[in-house]
Amino acid sequence: MARQDHRREPFWEAPRVRGGGRRSYRMRAATRRPRAQRQLLQHHRRPFARAHSRRAGEQARSPCASRAFEQPLRGRDAALPNHRRIETALTAPFRQKTGASMKFDIENALSRPEALEAIISRWTPQRETETVPIERSLGRVLAQDCHAQHSLPVHRTSAVDGIAVRSSDFEEGAPNTALWKRGEDFAQADTGDDFPDEFDSVIAIENVTLNENGGLTLPAAYEFKKESGIKRAGSFMQEGELLSRAGDTLTPKLMAILAAGGWSSVPVICKPKIAYIPTGNELVSVGTAPSRGQNIQTNSVMLRACFEQLGAEMIEFGIVPDVREQLGAAIDEALSKADIVIVNGGSSRGSEDYNSELLEERATYFSHGIKAVPGRPIGLAIVNGKPAINVPGPMIAAALAQDWLISGLIRAFYGQTAAPRVKRPAVLDAPLRGRPSFEHLARLVAHEVDGVLHAAPAPNGCTLAQNIREVNAFAAVPAGVKLEAGQTVEIELLDTVDWA
Numbered sequence: 001m002a003r004q005d006h007r008r009e010p011f012w013e014a015p016r017v018r019g020g021g022r023r024s025y026r027m028r029a030a031t032r033r034p035r036a037q038r039q040l041l042q043h044h045r046r047p048f049a050r051a052h053s054r055r056a057g058e059q060a061r062s063p064c065a066s067r068a069f070e071q072p073l074r075g076r077d078a079a080l081p082n083h084r085r086i087e088t089a090l091t092a093p094f095r096q097k098t099g100a101s102m103k104f105d106i107e108n109a110l111s112r113p114e115a116l117e118a119i120i121s122r123w124t125p126q127r128e129t130e131t132v133p134i135e136r137s138l139g140r141v142l143a144q145d146c147h148a149q150h151s152l153p154v155h156r157t158s159a160v161d162g163i164a165v166r167s168s169d170f171e172e173g174a175p176n177t178a179l180w181k182r183g184e185d186f187a188q189a190d191t192g193d194d195f196p197d198e199f200d201s202v203i204a205i206e207n208v209t210l211n212e213n214g215g216l217t218l219p220a221a222y223e224f225k226k227e228s229g230i231k232r233a234g235s236f237m238q239e240g241e242l243l244s245r246a247g248d249t250l251t252p253k254l255m256a257i258l259a260a261g262g263w264s265s266v267p268v269i270c271k272p273k274i275a276y277i278p279t280g281n282e283l284v285s286v287g288t289a290p291s292r293g294q295n296i297q298t299n300s301v302m303l304r305a306c307f308e309q310l311g312a313e314m315i316e317f318g319i320v321p322d323v324r325e326q327l328g329a330a331i332d333e334a335l336s337k338a339d340i341v342i343v344n345g346g347s348s349r350g351s352e353d354y355n356s357e358l359l360e361e362r363a364t365y366f367s368h369g370i371k372a373v374p375g376r377p378i379g380l381a382i383v384n385g386k387p388a389i390n391v392p393g394p395m396i397a398a399a400l401a402q403d404w405l406i407s408g409l410i411r412a413f414y415g416q417t418a419a420p421r422v423k424r425p426a427v428l429d430a431p432l433r434g435r436p437s438f439e440h441l442a443r444l445v446a447h448e449v450d451g452v453l454h455a456a457p458a459p460n461g462c463t464l465a466q467n468i469r470e471v472n473a474f475a476a477v478p479a480g481v482k483l484e485a486g487q488t489v490e491i492e493l494l495d496t497v498d499w500a
């Protein structure tokens, strides 16, 4: 996977101009000189080397057969502070049919880790297994431990291109090899070759001069070592050795190791199905030229790609208008088809924001809102034993929900815990202000200057598209905290997750 190059100049650093100075292209300049900014942005445009598909794309899928891994992942009764919840089936009070009544309780909202834990601890994923050819298993998650079915090499082989000899011939010092006969005193044995059992060591060919009469000469100073130049039986793998565990994600190297161990096909966990329901009267499909008041439904494009990277399948619904009955019907259909349901948009306080209350009505667990922005009005529910999440509509909010929540759910489905993202200290080039009551997930552009990592928000005045394209790091700024320019802070580099 390509890593982003943090040594590049940030895109708002103008190239040297006449007089040798650098122009500042911060917000003021950008708004006053939109054309200059446009040119600048074009000049420095370089798509980040985003991580594209660590995993294979579509993979062969045989019908899923057996149910597996049905044990709960965490204790179901994990006590979680600071959130309101409904724990009894269908006891949610029926709300008025207006989203305006849907007020999430900010003070008691969950933090991001609490929210993830709240869902995972109440969810027992229904996993099934299937068998796929090893060549088609990239990114799949093993359903069982896999042991080597044989040793490799089966018998010792030569480790070098050379000649196989008997160590007994060297017991009393260097033998007279000038009259040696091929096949009797030595045998050709190249790297990986088996050779007759009467020989037990291999001398690399560069130490051997083959004489015209068939004998050979070794250098005077040659030091023979018994059983040198060989690979022992089972030195690559031994029969019965554990090669890979249930829950491991298959990488190219792991695939080759399993293939070497006799696994021409492997049992893997069927990919989780995630139903995605885009909602909103204003939305039109990709490829439609938007009219006034319309917005293009693009979150499915982003989320489908994220799901595929993480080994999940999207069941995409058509755009559902903000009509309570239609939204409810889509949610019910999604619950019948998928392991996880994502309802997108309509999560906040708008007059047609029904989705969180529709989930709440159906939920055995429900919590609305997290103590972090962007993405704060997220609806978190367990319905029919499945996670059902009302992800906020704006692209950034949806991308962040994918980053900290949905990706965690996909890993939890597979029985995996989240791989911690790389954090590095960086010098802030601009202040970062926490929000009064929320963790602020600050999007940053990080770059290296003389071996030191620097980070700053993308300049004001960028379009959101420019901002999203350039952002390559996060910093979580705690509520009420102000970080000053020049301060060193821990940032999370986004080179392993294509979050937006």
Ligand SMILES: Nc1nc2c(c(=O)[nH]1)N[C@H]1C(S)=C(S)[C@@H](COP(=O)(O)OP(=O)(O)OC[C@H]3O[C@@H](n4cnc5c(N)ncnc54)[C@H](O)[C@@H]3O)O[C@H]1N2
Pocket (backbone or CB within 6 Å): 278, 279, 280, 282, 283, 295, 296, 297, 298, 299, 300, 344, 345, 346, 347, 348, 349, 350, 353, 374, 375, 376, 377, 391, 392, 393, 394, 395, 397
């Ligand atoms: N009075 C208040 N207004 C808002 C609040 C608040 O607390 N009080 N919260 C704001 C925050 S924070 C967020 S985040 C958003 C959440 O919005 P919704 O989840 O209700 O989403 P919508 O209103 O349906 O849409 C918002 C925006 O996102 C676009 N969108 C929606 N779905 C998609 C999609 N699939 N692809 C692309 N874009 C999508 C939609 O067109 C809107 O532009 O609420 C704030 N308001």
Ligand code: MOO
Pocket (backbone or CB within 6 Å): 372, 373, 374, 375, 376, 377, 392, 394, 396, 397
């Ligand atoms: O919570 Mo939001 O800040 O508009 O994404």
